[in-house]
Amino acid sequence: MPELPEVETSRRGIEPYIQQQQIVEIVVRQPKLRWPVPELIQCCVGLPILSVSRRAKYLLLETQAGHIIIHLGMSGSLRIVQQGEPAAKHDHVDIVLANAKVLRLNDPRRFGCMLFSQLPLEQHPLLANLGPEPLSDAFSCEYLQAQAGKRSIAIKQFIMDNKVVVGVGNIYANEALFRTGIHPKRAANKVSQIRLVQLTAHIKQVLIEAIKQGGTSLKDFTNAEGKPGYFKQTLAVYGREGEACNNCGEQIKALRIGQRNTFYCPHCQR
DNA sequence: CGAGGGACCTGGTTGC
DNA sequence: TGCAACCAGGTCCCTC
Numbered sequence: 001m002p003e004l005p006e007v008e009t010s011r012r013g014i015e016p017y018i019q020q021q022q023i024v025e026i027v028v029r030q031p032k033l034r035w036p037v038p039e040l041i042q043c044c045v046g047l048p049i050l051s052v053s054r055r056a057k058y059l060l061l062e063t064q065a066g067h068i069i070i071h072l073g074m075s076g077s078l079r080i081v082q083q084g085e086p087a088a089k090h091d092h093v094d095i096v097l098a099n100a101k102v103l104r105l106n107d108p109r110r111f112g113c114m115l116f117s118q119l120p121l122e123q124h125p126l127l128a129n130l131g132p133e134p135l136s137d138a139f140s141c142e143y144l145q146a147q148a149g150k151r152s153i154a155i156k157q158f159i160m161d162n163k164v165v166v167g168v169g170n171i172y173a174n175e176a177l178f179r180t181g182i183h184p185k186r187a188a189n190k191v192s193q194i195r196l197v198q199l200t201a202h203i204k205q206v207l208i209e210a211i212k213q214g215g216t217s218l219k220d221f222t223n224a225e226g227k228p229g230y231f232k233q234t235l236a237v238y239g240r241e242g243e244a245c246n247n248c249g250e251q252i253k254a255l256r257i258g259q260r261n262t263f264y265c266p267h268c269q270r
Numbered sequence: 271c272g273a274g275g276g277a278c279c280t281g282g283t284t285g286c
Numbered sequence: 287t288g289c290a291a292c293c294a295g296g297t298c299c300c301t302c
Contacts, residue, residue, distance in 0.1 A: 002295060002296085003295060003296090006295075032279095034278070034279090034296095034297090034298085057296080057297095071296080071297090072295090072296090073278095073279090073295090073296060073297085074279090074294065074295055074296055074297095075279085075280075075281090075294085075295080075296095090280085107279095107280095108279080108280050108281065109278085109279045109280050109281080109294090109296095110278080110279050110280080111278065111279065111280095111296060111297085112296090126297095126298090150272095151272080152272085152273085153272080153273070153274095157273090160296095162296095162297075169295060169296070170294095170295060170296085171295065215295095216295080218294085218295060238295095258273095258274075258275090259274090259275075259276095261293085261294085
């Protein structure tokens with residue numbers, strides 16, 4: 001479910017309920033996520049959550065003892081529920097807070113994780129080698145041009161590479177390339193300089209629009225209150241194989257790039 | 271170093 | 287209706 005807009009939607013949704021709240025209890029029903037939930041996470045109990053931030057698709061809960069690092073994988077979601085609410089299937093972890101609210105992690109496929117790190121975050125192995133945030137000034141057209149020149153992989157895989165830029169998943173990679181008129185299979189180092197400038201802007205634009213609409217709810221993504229996002233209505237190519245291109249009316253095509261489903265308009269994207 | 275593919279999981283949909 | 291095959295918003299890790 002989650003690409004960057006969905007993770008940011010979750011962050012904004014949970015922050016008002018958990019920031020500055022003391023952690024009363026951490027209940028781990030299923031520790032077997034992508035990596036085991038560490039026992040050490042229990043050392044946060046009794047401490048307040050000082051901040052709720054995001055790096056790439058990782059959510060970071062800061063405490064005096066270290067950071068809780070949460071990734072939602074493909075199917076994870078976070079909800080705020082009242083203490084005492086019975087757990088449903090795949091509700092793997094509860095962080096119970098002093099205000100009687102519970103931050104509850106649900107993840108059917110268990111590709112997500114909940115970790116704890118006492119290291120400075122920039123030294124954590126999962127965070128140390130990430131590229132710039134797409135919505136930061138560090139993700140500039142000059143930067144993207146410099147990176148693209150070195151790579152021969154398909155432009156779609158290139159912008160989905162977390163070492164290049166974080167937070168661009170399958171949906172928004174497809175959408176940004178459509179907006180820029182670039183064929184997703186074109187080699188990164190064969191995209192013109194002008195189009196890389198446009199692509200930089202379109203990646204930012206599509207992510208900002210999706211955040212404004214609360215993310216894309218495909219199957220079951222919901223925010224902290226259990227409500228869906230509305231960006232699905234805005235998707236121009238993702239999931240629209242066989243339908244008419246909004247721009248030229250030609251049929252949207254699908255192909256596979258790096259084992260991922262890829263959608264594009266053969267007329268508008270070259 | 272870069273590129274490619276398997277791996278980790280459950281559940282919904284599709285097709286015989 | 288039943289069951290197997292395939293597919294899904296991610297990304298680490300191994301091999302070549």
